[in-house]
Amino acid sequence: MKTLRAVNHDARDGTECNALDIPVIGLGVWMMNKPGECYDAVLNALSIGYRLIDTARSYGNEAAVGEAVRASEVRREDIIVVTKLRRIHATSYESAIENCKRSLDLLKLDHIDVYLVHAPPEDPEAREPVWRAMEDLLAEGSVKSIGVSNYGINHLADLRSYARILPSINQVELNPWIQRPQLHDATRAVGALTMAYSPLARGQKANDVDMALVAKKIGCTGPQASIKWCxxxxxxxxxxxxxxxxxxxxxxxxxxxxxxxxAEIDMFDSNYVSGWDPTVEP
Ligand SMILES: NC(=O)c1ccc[n+]([C@@H]2O[C@H](COP(=O)([O-])OP(=O)(O)OC[C@H]3O[C@@H](n4cnc5c(N)ncnc54)[C@H](OP(=O)(O)O)[C@@H]3O)[C@@H](O)[C@H]2O)c1
Structure with a gap:
């Protein structure tokens, strides 16, 4: 599987603090909450070649993800597990540390590969201490790479003012219907990769007729064209x-x-938000 290098840079001099090779396609597990659903989905995904699993505390399935990762025949070191600090827990330094440990307990893994702040903490005063906790979790080895999710251009600019270590990833909604070139550039400008969530707009565009017609021209499906576009x-x-x-x-x-x-897919951009969009919050 092709990978991209996710790097946390030193905020003062831009040197690399650490780097992690991340597979370019992963399995998202949001809304996998029926009994056995998440475990089976992750185990199957790993068996057919997925090596990146994206979960979050708020999805309620970290335990199932960890169980499937442990049960899989794929070596742990070949799998990237992403999880996220829930917004209601992103309130203070202590809460961030405590909830990372809780995620590790639920996953029953000895480290998290990529730990993300799920969305900019609602209290702006909490953003710096929460990020300080992320940096300390990275330094102590509980997590191998730290990043953010749903950070808009202003949140990234603000983060530069207090971060010692810059994020390796900004996970945001990105797909042909919400292309966000400026946010993608701002993410790259802090040395981070964009991780595109909801590439099918939460399934709302999985059966999009216009995309299907365009995709048919090269003999693929609409979802495949959307994913490859990302x-x-x-x-x-x-x-x-x-x-x-x-x-x-x-x-x-x-x-x-x-x-x-x-070029035809580029024309689908309509700033279509399929669910929430904290990137535009103050
Ligand atoms: N950081 C954040 O705030 C945030 C927010 C949203 C999502 N995420 C992450 O991103 C992941 C993906 O986003 P998402 O779950 O919102 O939605 P998505 O990947 O855009 O779409 C998933 C939906 O499309 C269906 N689907 C998948 N592949 C398909 C295909 N080839 N043909 C037809 N239908 C297909 C799925 O149904 P079936 O399962 O039945 O195939 C499901 O209903 C999440 O699982 C989560 O890990 C993060």
Whole structure:
């Protein structure tokens, strides 16, 4: 699987503090809450070649993710597990540390590969102490890489003023219907990668008729064209599917060449937010 290098840079001099190779496609596990659903989906995904799993405390399935990672025949060191500090826990230094430890307990893993602040803490005063906790978790080795999610351009600019270590990743909604070139650039400017969540707009665009028509021209499906479009933007992409054949379909996007239809896909941009959008909050 192709990987991208996620790097945490020193905020003062831009030197690399650490680097982690992240597979460009991963499995998102939000809304996998039926008994056995998340465990089965993760185990199957790992068996067919996925090596990146994106969960969060708020998804309520860290335990199932950890169980599947441990049960898999794939070596732990070959799997990247992403989880996130829940917004209601992003209130203070102590709460961030405590909740990372709780996630480790639920996952039953000895480290988290990528730990993200799920969204900018609602209290702006909490943003600096929460990020300080992230830096300390990185220094002590509980997490291998630290990043953010749903940080807008202003949140990233603000983070520069208090961070000692810059984030390796900004996970945001990104897909053909919400292309966010300025946010993508601002993310790159802090040395981070964009991780594109909801590449199918939470499934709302999975059966989009216009996309299907464009995709048909090169013999792929609409979801595959959407996912490959995100990859070609230089983002890591984490489609969710509990269905084994759709997991395979999504993974197969990697081998597509969408250059003949890219210009048409570029036209789909409509700033379409499928759910929440904390990037625009103060
Ligand atoms: N940081 C954040 O705030 C945030 C927010 C949202 C999501 N995320 C992460 O990003 C991941 C992906 O986003 P998402 O779950 O919102 O939605 P998504 O990946 O855009 O779409 C998932 C939906 O599309 C369906 N689907 C998947 N592949 C398909 C295909 N090839 N053909 C037709 N339908 C398909 C899935 O159903 P089936 O399962 O039945 O296939 C599911 O209903 C999440 O799971 C989560 O890990 C993060």
């Amino acid at each position: 990859l070609d933007r230089g983002a890591i992409v984490i489609p969710k599917s509990s269905n084994y054949s759709r997991q395979r379909e999504n993974l197969d996007s990697l081998g597509l060449d969408i250059s003949d239809i890219r």
